Amino acid sequence: MSFPNNVGVYGGGRMGAGIAHACLAAGATVTVIESDDSAADAARGRIADTLAKAVARGKLDSPVDTVLSRLSTATEPRALEHASLVIEAVPENVGLKQEILRTVEAVVPDAVLATNTSSLSVDRLAEVLSAPEKFVGLHFFNPVPASELVEIVVGKKTDAALVNTAQEWVSALGKTAITVTDSPGFASSRLGVAIALEAMRMLEEGVASAEDIDTAMTLGYKHPMGPLRTTDIVGLDVRLAIANHLAAEVSPRFAPPEILRTKVEQGDLGRKTGQGFYTW
Incomplete structure (x- = not known):
């Protein structure tokens, strides 16, 4: 299975921008959601900067402008309506993450939702979801473009087929996956x-x-x-x-x-x- 064609990233800070970069490099169309226009512009700037560095190092063959043409930023979650995968990448706060995941699920009920949490319980985050079987942890590492690892965190209700799909997605990003059960701090x-x-x-x-x-x-x-x-x-x-x-x-x-x-x-x-x- 190839990487999803349309991906949403909720949060455009250092981690979110890095995840967006990795998805763009894999050929996806990416929408980054931020809190306001200023933050959205800053996220686009971060992504453009890391893409330019990747081109300079010979890690990306396509021109930056060509890759950036597949990137959009927005402040409203409804901009994610065409995404088949949405990765949440906001600060490590249970309430904030749950609020965003609940909002995103309402906008794209058929999409796979993932959290980039580095330590919070995937099962706890899933408590607010109507379809927790379509929710998984995808823990990327900083700096995402250069990191070779993604930790797949499996909740009690995560569908087994989704775990296999997530492993294929990580491979399509050019990274290696490890799979862990939901536990404090995971492995990494x-x-x-x-x-x-x-x-x-x-x-x-x-x-x-x-x-x-x-x-x-x-x-x-x-x-x-x-x-x-x-x-x-x-x-x-x-x-x-x-x-x-x-x-x-x-x-x-x-x-x-x-x-x-x-x-x-x-x-x-x-x-x-x-x-x-x-x-x-």
Whole structure:
């Protein structure tokens, strides 16, 4: 099965724009929904920028303008009426995600709905849906255009055939899928956060510098990027939210260290603000 011809992405921030980029590169027509015209324009700018970089690196053969001709942005969910797949990519807030998923299902009741959540329960999000069997987690990784992984999260009511279809879609995007059952943090966030939190504790205790802690993982364990630099890219606020969620749902061992809480309170959220564990 090929990738859907018409895809909606609800949310055009860094993750949503990256997902839209991946879908466009796979040949789909994409509609991005944002909260207002300014945010919609910013989303289009993000996508245009990453497409241009992909062309420059030889990762995309088509001219940017040709690819962008298949992109539209809107502020009203009804613009998704022709989509056969809609991927929600808004901040990690259960109420917000449920509201959007409920709205989208009303507009396109026959479409497959997916959430890009990195840690929230797919089953809980599905509670507001009339057809939870057509709902699945598609957890993309930042930066989406370059990342090779998509985590497919299967809820209790997700149709088995949809899981197979989702695996084929991920392959059509040129990425590799792993499939996990709905559980706190899934596989990737749970492992990634555990390593990152320990790295933060080591930094807090003066064991080593951020650079040396990261180098231990990149050279010693062949990780492509160290846990603290990865946290800066993901966003310290995002890491904090996931850690709090895992601490409540899995174990107190995921309780975030003070250094993370303090940096988020100070507004040092990583690359997006210019300062995190590194200066960007």
